[in-house]
Structures are given as C-alpha cells and as structure tokens.
Amino acid sequence: LSETRRERLRESTREEIKAIARRHMAEQGTAAMSLRAIARDMGMTAPALYRYYIDRDALITALILDAFNALADALVAADATRARGDYTGRMMAVLVAYREWALTHPTDFQLIYGNPIPGYEAPREVTVPAVVRGFSVVLTILKEASTAGQVDVARQQRLPPPIEHFLIESIQRDGYAVSPWLLYVAVVGWTRIYGIILLELFNHLQPVIGDIELFYQFEAENLFRQMGLKG
Amino acid sequence: LSETRRERLRESTREEIKAIARRHMAEQGTAAMSLRAIARDMGMTAPALYRYYIDRDALITALILDAFNALADALVAADATRARGDYTGRMMAVLVAYREWALTHPTDFQLIYGNPIPGYEAPREVTVPAVVRGFSVVLTILKEASTAGQVDVARQQRLPPPIEHFLIESIQRDGYAVSPWLLYVAVVGWTRIYGIILLELFNHLQPVIGDIELFYQFEAENLFRQMGLKG
DNA sequence: TGTACATCAGTGAACGCGCGTTCACTGATGTAC
DNA sequence: TGTACATCAGTGAACGCGCGTTCACTGATGTAC
Numbered sequence: 374l375s376e377t378r379r380e381r382l383r384e385s386t387r388e389e390i391k392a393i394a395r396r397h398m399a400e401q402g403t404a405a406m407s408l409r410a411i412a413r414d415m416g417m418t419a420p421a422l423y424r425y426y427i428d429r430d431a432l433i434t435a436l437i438l439d440a441f442n443a444l445a446d447a448l449v450a451a452d453a454t455r456a457r458g459d460y461t462g463r464m465m466a467v468l469v470a471y472r473e474w475a476l477t478h479p480t481d482f483q484l485i486y487g488n489p490i491p492g493y494e495a496p497r498e499v500t501v502p503a504v505v506r507g508f509s510v511v512l513t514i515l516k517e518a519s520t521a522g523q524v525d526v527a528r529q530q531r532l533p534p535p536i537e538h539f540l541i542e543s544i545q546r547d548g549y550a551v552s553p554w555l556l557y558v559a560v561v562g563w564t565r566i567y568g569i570i571l572l573e574l575f576n577h578l579q580p581v582i583g584d585i586e587l588f589y590q591f592e593a594e595n596l597f598r599q600m601g602l603k604g
Numbered sequence: 605l606s607e608t609r610r611e612r613l614r615e616s617t618r619e620e621i622k623a624i625a626r627r628h629m630a631e632q633g634t635a636a637m638s639l640r641a642i643a644r645d646m647g648m649t650a651p652a653l654y655r656y657y658i659d660r661d662a663l664i665t666a667l668i669l670d671a672f673n674a675l676a677d678a679l680v681a682a683d684a685t686r687a688r689g690d691y692t693g694r695m696m697a698v699l700v701a702y703r704e705w706a707l708t709h710p711t712d713f714q715l716i717y718g719n720p721i722p723g724y725e726a727p728r729e730v731t732v733p734a735v736v737r738g739f740s741v742v743l744t745i746l747k748e749a750s751t752a753g754q755v756d757v758a759r760q761q762r763l764p765p766p767i768e769h770f771l772i773e774s775i776q777r778d779g780y781a782v783s784p785w786l787l788y789v790a791v792v793g794w795t796r797i798y799g800i801i802l803l804e805l806f807n808h809l810q811p812v813i814g815d816i817e818l819f820y821q822f823e824a825e826n827l828f829r830q831m832g833l834k835g
Numbered sequence: 836t837g838t839a840c841a842t843c844a845g846t847g848a849a850c851g852c853g854c855g856t857t858c859a860c861t862g863a864t865g866t867a868c
Numbered sequence: 869t870g871t872a873c874a875t876c877a878g879t880g881a882a883c884g885c886g887c888g889t890t891c892a893c894t895g896a897t898g899t900a901c
Binding site: 401402403404405483486487488489490491492530532533535536538539540543560561563564565566567568569571572575577578581582583584587588591592595599 | 632633634635636714717718719720721722723761763764766767769770771774791792794795796797798799800802803806808809812813814815818819822823826830
Binding site: 617 | 842844845
C-alpha cells in the first residue's frame with residue numbers, strides 16, 4: 374500500500390533470489406543451494422545477497438515457509454471447488470491436490486518433507502503454524518461431515534488407549550474440535566498419501582504399480598471407507 | 605578360502621572405508637560423504653582410497669548394495685523366528701523388523717529410500733536384485749498363506765483393470781507365483797509402512813501420534829485385515 | 836636359503852574448482868530544507 | 869526549484885576453508901628361480 378519504490382524493488386529482488394534458489398534446488402538437489410551460485414545467475418556478486426537475507430539459513434527458512442503456505446493454499450483452493458455438502462468430493466479434491474502440488478513442486482516438497490539439509494534446522498515457531506494451516510483443511514472437512522451425520526460411527530475402531538489419550542490431549546491443547554477417531558484417521562491418511570507420494574517422487578513406485586494416479590485414487594477411496602466417510 | 609594375506613588386508617580396508625563413510629553420513633547427511641574426510645579419519649591421504657574404489661560413485665554404490673542386503677537379511681531373519689504355519693505372526697515379525705532396521709540404520713535407510721544424492725545415480729542392474737530379495741520375503745509369506753487357505757478370498761477387492769493388468773504382466777515377467785491381489789496388497793503394505801517410517805525418521809510423526817511403535821502395530825493389523833490374512 | 840624382480844599400498848604435490856562470510860568502498864537514489 | 873546530505877544497493881578483494889582426481893614417486897610385501 375504505502376510501499377515506496379525502493380521497498381517494491383527490494384521485495385522483487387527478494388522474490389527473484391528465492392525463485393533462482395528453487396530452480397537450483399530442482400536441478401541439483403536441495404542440499405546444493407549456494408549463495409554464490411544464485412548471485413552468479415542474477416548477475417550480482419555474492420555479498421550483495423546479504424542485503425536481502427542475513428545468511429544462507431535465513432534464505433532456506435524463507436523457502437520452507439513459502440512452500441508450506443503454497444501447499445496449504447493449494448489444498449484450500451481444491452476444497453473450495455466442491456459443494457460444501459459433498460464431503461467425500463471435497464476430501465478427494467484435497468488429496469488429489471496434495472499429490473499434484475507435490476509432483477509439480479517436487480523440490481519444495483522435498484524441502485519440507487524430505488531429507489533435512491545438513492547443518493540446517495528449521496525454526497519450529499516458523500514452520501509449525503504453516504503446517505497446521507494445511508492439516509486443518511482436512512480436519513475441517515471431517516468435522517463438518519461428522520456434524521452432518523456423514524461419518525458412519527459403526528466403522529469407528531477402538532484405538533489403543535495410549536494413542537487415544539495422546540490424541541485427546543492434542544485436541545484439548547490445540548483446540549481441534551474433532552473426535553480422537555477423526556484426528557486419528559486424518560493422521561493415518563497423511564502417512565498413507567505421504568508414503569505413496571514420496572515413493573513416486575523417487576521413481577520407486579511407477580515400475581511396481583504402473584498407473585500411479587489410479588492407484589492413488591483407489592487407495593484414497595479405501596481410506597474414506599475405513600474412515601467411515603459416507604457417499 | 606584361498607585368500608592371500610594381502611587380499612584379506614585389502615578386504616578389511618575396503619570394509620573400514622565403508623564403515624567410516626557410514627559414520628560420516630550419519631553425522632552430516634548422506635550428501636556430505638567426502639573421500640578426503642574419510643581418508644583423514646583413517647590416517648591416510650585421499651589418493652590412497654582410489655586403490656579401493658575407483659571413484660566416489662563406486663563407494664556410494666557399494667554402500668547402497670550393502671544396505672539393501674542388510675535390510676533383506678534382517679527380514680529373512682525375522683521371518684525365521686516364527687512357526688512356518690503362523691502367517692500373521694511371520695508377517696508382523698517381518699514388518700516390525702523392517703521398521704527396526706530403518707530406525708537403527710537411519711542413514712542406510714535414507715541412502716536407499718530417501719533423497720537421491722545430487723550427481724549420483726544408482727546403477728539399476730546392481731540395486732534391483734537386492735530390492736527384490738527383501739520384497740520376496742513378504743511375497744513368499746503371502747503365497748504360502750494363500751496356499752494354506754489362510755487368505756480370506758471374500759475380503760479381496762476388485763482392482764482397477766489397468767492396475768490388475770500391470771500386476772499380471774509383472775507376475776509373468778518376473779515369475780512371482782502370487783495372485784494379482786496378493787501382489788497388490790504387498791505393494792500397498794510397502795507404501796504404508798514406508799510413509800510411517802520416513803515420517804518417523806524425520807521426526808514429523810512423534811509430535812502427532814505419541815507412541816509410534818503402538819501406532820505401527822495397529823496399522824499393521826489393519827493392513828492384515830484388509831489383505832484378508834486370517835488369524 | 837638367498838637373491839633379483841615384480842607387485843602393490845600409500846605419499847605429497849598439484850590442478851582447478853567450489854563455498855559462506857566480512858570489510859572498506861563507490862555510486863546511485865531518495866529526502867530535507 | 870535547487871542544493872546538501874543521508875541512505876542504501878552493490879562491488880571487489882580477501883580470509884580460510886572444503887572438495888575429487890591425476891601423477892610421478894617411494895618403500896614395503898610377496899614371488900620365482
């Protein structure tokens with residue numbers, strides 16, 4: 374709004390730095406991100422980058438934060454494409470969007486959910502809220518479906534007590550407004566699609582199953598059935 | 605057998621190189637493996653390593669091959685601890701051993717199933733047979749359980765036709781001696797435990813579910829039920 | 836059993852390259868009067 | 869409107885470090901007669 378010309382230029386340079394960093398990571402792996410290489414590609418000298426990020430770690434943190442938020446945005450947008458009452462449709466749209474985002478942004482996905490970068494540790498106070506944003510898209514759908522009576526209680530399994538207690542504590546601490554069972558199936562769903570997507574990213578799955586998109590949808594439907602999601 | 609003294613010394617040096625490489629990877633990440641650092645730790649100069657591995661890639665390949673074989677050994681050993689007719693017991697032992705191996709050898713696990721090392725590509729003719737060794741432990745249990753009538757056919761789902769066709773082709777090409785459904789559930793099981801284990805390795809799962817060991821077993825049982833494995 | 840020779844492990848110097856970060860500086864852009 | 873000054877982006881040199889790989893070599897170990 375009241376941004377000066379200088380502030381706008383500065384912001385666009387910050388964005389350009391991140392864009393080139395992403396390109397390099399895509400080509401060389403996330404661990405290969407180098408300030409000197411970025412500067413070279415921008416036609417600048419390396420010390421100039423220190424005007425924009427105080428050091429290499431700060432740049433990595435910015436990239437990670439962007440990635441979490443972009444992923445969450447994609448999930449929110451996918452959720453919005455379906456009628457509010459179509460709970461399985463919304464859930465499927467979100468899961469498909471998750472995989473699609475990972476496949477179209479493989480580097481960003483590895484940055485947030487793959488091998489950690491040696492010598493770098495993400496500050497939790499920065500990353501956790503961004504993670505929660507994405508996760509709560511799924512939780513909201515489950516909560517609304519449950520409220521609408523669209524979750525089959527008969528399918529609900531008895532959880533091992535220590536896990537149930539842990540989930541109840543999470544719910545109270547973070548105010549999730551879902552039952553332990555719904556939180557549980559959300560976590561299980563997350564581990565399942567994560568396994569498929571990461572194996573696909575590393576090219577381990579295609580030779581084994583062939584059509585991964587179809588496989589993914591089939592497994593999503595199995596998950597919905599186990600969750601007790603109706604429709 | 606007819607190994608000379610020189611050959612024995614040579615072999616033990618090759619092993620020492622690998623051991624130190626593993627330690628460095630555990631401390632610094634898989635991408636940080638450096639010949640100079642290994643040589644330094646061995647009290648040698650870097651060029652001496654070229655007597656044992658023709659280059660850095662050859663050393664990485666040797667480490668990967670060792671890791672696949674050690675994992676397969678662990679699965680075979682776990683399978684052998686249960687009575688032959690106890691199919692669910694054998695399967696559970698194997699899945700638990702898989703996770704335990706990954707947790708006690710996190711670096712090796714990341715080396716074979718995590719982010720690829722930038723600039724390195726594993727030669728498939730070396731790795732594929734080692735992968736198949738581990739996978740066939742699970743397939744054998746499923747095959748024997750099926751032959752013994754211990755797989756509930758009623759639980760079998762109709763697979764999407766393109767996937768079924770792909771699996772049938774794999775079975776014929778590689779001579780797997782199981783039904784498409786059994787191969788399918790083996791693959792699904794693999795993606796599921798992989799997702800859990802990798803999230804656990806990266807410390808993303810513990811804050812969400814608490815007792816991961818219990819969670820893992822609970823999910824394994826759910827998997828057996830979906831497979832139709834009796835007992 | 837002793838000697839001559841071949842094999843092989845390991846060295847040290849070098850090549851050419853990369854990296855993150857600090858520092859004193861230049862020169863352009865923007866601001867106050 | 870014009871001038872003096874402050875702010876800030878970016879430079880170039882430097883520090884101290886790392887890497888994989890090649891090469892001619894030394895010196896110890898093993899082998900053949």
